[in-house]
Amino acid sequence: MIHPTPARLDADRLDALKRQAIFRHHDFAAEMGLPEAALLEAGLRQGVLRIDATPGRLIPALGRLGEVMATTRNPACVIEKIGTYRDFQDGPRAVTGRDLAIDLRLDPRHWVHAFTVELDGLRSVQVFDAAGDAVHKIHLREASDLGAWEGLCRELALPEMTISADLAPRVAPEGALVDAAQTETLRTEWAALTGVSQLDPLARRLNMNRLGACRLAGPHHARPLPAGATEALFQAIRAQGIEVRLRIGNPGCMQIHTGPIRSLRPMGSLLNVVDARFSLHLRADLVAEVWLVNTPTPQGPALSVEAFDAQGVAVYKCCGLPKDQGGDPATWLRLVEGLPDMPGGQVVAR
Structure with missing residues (x-):
């Protein structure tokens, strides 16, 4: 599936959608037939910053934030856990937080695009795959370390180049393979x-x-x-x-x-x-x-x-x-x- 171009979704259009109180990144992206990352890209310089998505750099920086909420979804289900990123083990199949509140198994090949988002006092880190679909999100809480947040934004920032033209087609689900x-x-x-x-x-x-x-x-x-x-x-x-x-x-x-x-x-x-x-x-x-x-x-x-x-x-x-x-x-x-x-x-x- 080739994504429609998100060029018409500029920052002004994005702001209008927010004011209409119908804006939820995942649901709205699906309704528009757009990759979710394209919505964030439209907000660059308006509280959205492109950052390095490499788990070996990003996960240790998340650990310095202290208590956060970690969120992962698939088409039918979303899970949210409050805790701290700890015990990161890098590699082709990375692991963090084994047996702790935030317990993840990562495939770094799918950690391709990432942004920090700061809007109306809410802060998050959002990670996307090559097609621009959400892989994992981290939401700061009242107890999170804002100094560490500022350090993460500063240390992992990337140039504000657009990614829309580079988004890959979605890979179709494999379905049941039977022999x-x-x-x-x-x-x-x-x-x-x-x-x-x-x-x-x-x-x-x-x-x-x-x-x-x-x-x-x-x-x-x-x-x-x-x-x-x-x-x-x-x-x-x-x-x-x-x-x-x-x-x-x-x-x-x-x-x-x-x-x-x-x-x-x-x-x-x-x-x-x-x-x-x-x-x-x-x-x-x-x-x-x-x-x-x-x-x-x-x-x-x-x-x-x-x-x-x-x-x-x-x-x-x-x-x-x-x-x-x-x-x-x-x-x-x-x-x-x-x-x-x-x-x-x-x-x-x-």
Whole structure:
């Protein structure tokens, strides 16, 4: 998909949209068919500054801000966590904040464009991929260090050149990759796995991906659940007070919540978690497939609930915590086994 040119969206037009109180970067960009980064580019010199998006430079600078809110989204879900960026480990698959409030897995290849934004007293850092779509955002809070913010803006600033002409076309979602000829091999080798990190490489070696492998694996390995199972899952986690590991992200950033779900407020098709330092907003109507995935490990089966949208994009992955990390595997097992089955024994089309 080639983006329409954002040339007509100059700073005056942007300011008019803000005054009309209809302006939300992500939603408005989608409505206009524009990459979100083009909206920020239109505000250069009006509270928007282009900065270096390289995680090896940006993440340590974010750590100096102190307490902030980290936000990551995909087409169906957005997660927000309050905390501090710590324990950054650079590399081809970078990590920051492992086991802390802001817990991220990054693919630096997708951290291409970045801006600082200062508007009406609110400050944020926003990172985008090569197509100009949001990868990760950081919002300052009252307790954030403004001196560190000024230092970040000064040290990471780039020339105010436009990026619109250089934005790449969006990469179409991969969808489910299925190779029916590999069904028996997949099932045999899945049963022999000894860790959760081995499933994706197995699928790729058989010319499939995770969703495609779930469709072929059979109910012993991957049991299809109704698309509406997400609310039942979240309600059960909240009601039983169990701690889980919930992964939500996009190709450039996976953000992880480890802990309970204390509040759940459905509003139509929108599921809202609004806890003190953790929020989640999920469009349940955009969830097309949900799977209960069983991966063998030396400690026993690792069970995760995984959701995908109609294009095969991962929406979330939720799993229980092992006992040595404060989890309750027996309660998690009972919880997921109690999730509803597909109506009438229905299975996802192969």
